[in-house]
Amino acid sequence: MVEDGRDARRPHGELVADVLAVLWAAEEPLTPQQINGALGRDLARTTVTTILTRLHEKGTLVRTRSGRGFAYAAADDAAGLAAGRMRRELDREPQRDLVLKRFVSSLSGDDEEALRRLLLESENGEGCGVCPWWRGCSHCRGARRPPPAGWRRCCRRERPARH
Secondary structure, eight states, X not given: OEEXXXXXXXXXXXXXXXXXXXXXXXXXXBOHHHHHHHHTSOOOHHHHHHHHHHHHHTTSEEEEEETTEEEEEESSXXXXXXXXXXXXXXHHOSOHHHHHHHHHHTSOHHHHHHHHHHHHHHHTTOOOSSOTXXXXXXXXXXXXXXXXXXXXXXXXXXSOSXX
């Protein structure tokens, strides 16, 4: 892309964010060609396929066979991805208590209150608030049965690392 004689590049991660937005809006897995069409840009097929492959390798996407290629779907919603990034950052730190203390002290009053409420709900067994099948979720209710077919958004503790 050349604009006014200078190389006009997309900001880092913009295309990935756009691809994820397309997949979150979709009701079924999409092929690279369908995603490229939904983006409405003149991108090479290999560009979209490379992004999808890398996101799949990171666990951000799940894929299923579709003819000779694959169809892709988001493994989680935006909030789940953000929570995963937070968890990975926390896992890297040897002083987890200190990191959590500093994180909580940096929260706004509303965010701190929301966190307190969520922790109380979790302790009281009221469910995770995300899982539509929370009564069957072993994290939320202590049940020891698998989630129903089609399950995608259950508690992170019960969800397998990869689908």
